[in-house]
Amino acid sequence: MAQAAAVAKKPPPAKRPRRRAGAGRTGATPRRLPYLLIAPAALLMLGFIAYPVISVFYYSLQHYNPTKPWRNGFAGLDNFTRAFTEDPLFWDTLAFSAKWVFVEVGLQLLFGLALALIVNQTFAGRALGRALVFSPWAVSGVLTSVIWVLLYNSQTGITRYLADLGIGAYGTSWLSDPGTVFPAAIVADLWRGVPFFAILILADLQSVPKDLYEAAEVDGASRLRQFLHITLPHLKDAIILSTLLRMVWEFNNVDLLYTLTGGGPAGETTTLPLYVATTSVEAHDFGYASALTTVAFVVLLFCSVLYLRLSKFGGDDK
Amino acid sequence: MITKDAEAPTVTSAPRTVLEAFGPRRPKKRQRSWDEVPRRQIYLPLGVYLVFTLIPFYWIALFALRPAGSTSLVPWPVTFEHFDKVWTERSFGTYFQNSVLIGVATLVMTTVVALAGGYALARFDFRLKRGFMLALLCSQFVPGALLLVPLFEIFANLEMINSLGSVIIAETVFQLPLSMILIGNFIKNVPPSLEEAAWVDGCSRFRAFCVVVLPLLRPGLIAVGSFAFVHSWNHFLFALMFLSDQGKQTIPVGLNTLMSADSVDLGALAAGGIVAAVPVVIVFAFIQKWLITGFSAGAVKG
Numbered sequence: 001m002a003q004a005a006a007v008a009k010k011p012p013p014a015k016r017p018r019r020r021a022g023a024g025r026t027g028a029t030p031r032r033l034p035y036l037l038i039a040p041a042a043l044l045m046l047g048f049i050a051y052p053v054i055s056v057f058y059y060s061l062q063h064y065n066p067t068k069p070w071r072n073g074f075a076g077l078d079n080f081t082r083a084f085t086e087d088p089l090f091w092d093t094l095a096f097s098a099k100w101v102f103v104e105v106g107l108q109l110l111f112g113l114a115l116a117l118i119v120n121q122t123f124a125g126r127a128l129g130r131a132l133v134f135s136p137w138a139v140s141g142v143l144t145s146v147i148w149v150l151l152y153n154s155q156t157g158i159t160r161y162l163a164d165l166g167i168g169a170y171g172t173s174w175l176s177d178p179g180t181v182f183p184a185a186i187v188a189d190l191w192r193g194v195p196f197f198a199i200l201i202l203a204d205l206q207s208v209p210k211d212l213y214e215a216a217e218v219d220g221a222s223r224l225r226q227f228l229h230i231t232l233p234h235l236k237d238a239i240i241l242s243t244l245l246r247m248v249w250e251f252n253n254v255d256l257l258y259t260l261t262g263g264g265p266a267g268e269t270t271t272l273p274l275y276v277a278t279t280s281v282e283a284h285d286f287g288y289a290s291a292l293t294t295v296a297f298v299v300l301l302f303c304s305v306l307y308l309r310l311s312k313f314g315g316d317d318k
Numbered sequence: 319m320i321t322k323d324a325e326a327p328t329v330t331s332a333p334r335t336v337l338e339a340f341g342p343r344r345p346k347k348r349q350r351s352w353d354e355v356p357r358r359q360i361y362l363p364l365g366v367y368l369v370f371t372l373i374p375f376y377w378i379a380l381f382a383l384r385p386a387g388s389t390s391l392v393p394w395p396v397t398f399e400h401f402d403k404v405w406t407e408r409s410f411g412t413y414f415q416n417s418v419l420i421g422v423a424t425l426v427m428t429t430v431v432a433l434a435g436g437y438a439l440a441r442f443d444f445r446l447k448r449g450f451m452l453a454l455l456c457s458q459f460v461p462g463a464l465l466l467v468p469l470f471e472i473f474a475n476l477e478m479i480n481s482l483g484s485v486i487i488a489e490t491v492f493q494l495p496l497s498m499i500l501i502g503n504f505i506k507n508v509p510p511s512l513e514e515a516a517w518v519d520g521c522s523r524f525r526a527f528c529v530v531v532l533p534l535l536r537p538g539l540i541a542v543g544s545f546a547f548v549h550s551w552n553h554f555l556f557a558l559m560f561l562s563d564q565g566k567q568t569i570p571v572g573l574n575t576l577m578s579a580d581s582v583d584l585g586a587l588a589a590g591g592i593v594a595a596v597p598v599v600i601v602f603a604f605i606q607k608w609l610i611t612g613f614s615a616g617a618v619k620g
Contacts, residue, residue, distance in 0.1 A: 031444070034438040034442035034447075035444065035446070038446075038450060040431045040435070041435040041498060051468070052472065053460060055468040055471075059467075123357065123360050131603055132371060133364070135602065135603075138599055138601070138602040139595060141552065141554060143573065145573075146378065146576075146588070147375075149582075150377055150584060151373075158377070191370070223355070252461030252462070254463045258554075277463060277555075286467050293464040300459050300461075
């Protein structure tokens with residue numbers, strides 16, 4: 001009996017591994033596999049994105065300032081009331097953020113689209129032209145600042161040579177004049193932002209079916225109409241998505257303005273995130289900074305949803 | 319073999335077809351011969367834009383290469399004094415090493431983790447999939463800059479402040495979502511039947527993936543990997559906040575230190591900028607054609 005039992009028991013262990021391998025082949029893999037595969041990413045994101053976000057929400061309801069420990073404690077909505085009613089800087093920086101994002105992304109899209117359409121044509125020297133035109137894409141915000149600080153410098157910058165030619169005055173410093181700092185910073189950021197857009201749009205241009213153009217041409221459509229009725233509709237989703245990502249990115253991007261203008265002169269170019277950074281890092285007012293961050297989240301989320309709704313993203317498929 | 323067949327058309331023929339679309343139609347003479355885009359409509363705007371792109375590069379090269387105090391518009395005679403100074407005195411040599419280390423580690427971690435996750439997203443249906451996708455998309459809206467304080471606290475608790483590991487983790491985490499979505503889309507474009515054929519031949523899932531799918535992902539991996547490298551190479555805030563030791567800092571932080579000095583040494587600043595730019599510009603020039611095919615194949619859809 002015992003022997004028989006042993007014999008009877010033996011086959012299953014030998015079978016099981018085979019069944020597992022077979023299961024893999026038919027696609028009915030162990031249910032755990034996908035979870036194992038996303039586990040590293042999920043853990044990293046839980047620990048270093050989700051947890052910090054939750055702690056920001058938590059701190060936004062607290063007075064939390066390591067330099068003033070006697071005030072620490074539950075604050076209710078104090079931090080938010082302070083932002084909305086008592087802090088003119090909050091509204092200023094929010095307004096500047098909106099202006100910055102709107103102008104910057106709008107111009108980037110315009111020039112990026114034009115650039116992509118140009119370098120998508122066939123012409124002699126196209127490879128070199130593309131490489132040169134796209135090269136600032138890889139340049140960092142800090143390096144962009146370095147370059148434009150050199151260009152805008154009143155003593156050694158381009159203004160001095162322009163003044164030699166009779167354009168403008170000597171000693172003009174675009175970055176320290178409240179009247180010119182905005183366009184000056186916009187141009188500096190455009191310099192590296194346009195190639196990014198152009199690359200994304202150029203990538204998408206490759207997938208426009210060529211026979212559509214041929215058909216349009218047979219029908220006698222002009223190049224402008226081909227652009228309006230074939231190219232643009234085809235690029236629509238790509239444009240919407242890259243614009244949205246870029247808007248979020250430009251809103252959050254601190255590197256360039258932090259190093260180029262430091263938010264100055266006189267707070268003229270302080271975006272909301274830059275204001276948050278200085279509030280938390282320099283003033284150590286983490287509770288208030290967290291409340292501002294929370295507001296920034298909500299604003300971003302609201303604008304994104306609104307944008308996707310208004311632009312009817314992906315609406316053609318549904 | 320499969321690799322070459324799949325890649326070749328996307329890389330070489332795609333751009334050329336525009337000419338084919340516009341070119342051969344000309345003889346119809348529906349409009350004047352300018353039906354094809356006139357050369358000057360290409361070269362004029364391109365030229366103008368090139369001037370805008372290249373003057374800043376020229377300017378920084380000029381400052382880096384001409385002697386201090388010179389106002390010449392041509393960097394002649396060329397001097398390398400600024401590079402010597404910035405590399406040794408301003409310890410850009412050390413910064414360079416740190417930046418390379420962070421960049422490569424971020425590239426490897428991002429690619430490996432994103433490959434695993436992207437494969438799960440592309441090939442399986444599982445209960446948490448929708449939720450996970452949503453989390454990936456939402457994380458695009460989470461600004462790393464605004465999470466500096468809680469992140470700092472986490473790394474302080476892990477005793478990782480002042481270690482390159484903190485920056486590597488932070489960079490990887492914020493690169494991951496987009497990389498995973500992109501790689502997932504690349505994998506979806508590889509027909510599952512190829513993999514299944516390999517399973518029938520007795521390959522394990524992992525081996526089939528390595529042998530059949532991975533080679534086909536090359537343009538996508540190059541795009542995602544180079545993106546991760548360039549991004550972490552360029553990124554400034556995490557290194558600024560988490561690495562206070564001077565010997566641990568990175569190139570962007572070094573540049574910021576040079577820039578915010580009381581009397582800025584413009585020559586050294588420019589030379590430091592060139593040191594910062596050269597690796598990424600080289601990487602970029604090298605991978606450019608992959609980047610465009612990579613993005614178009616993996617373009618985020620639905």
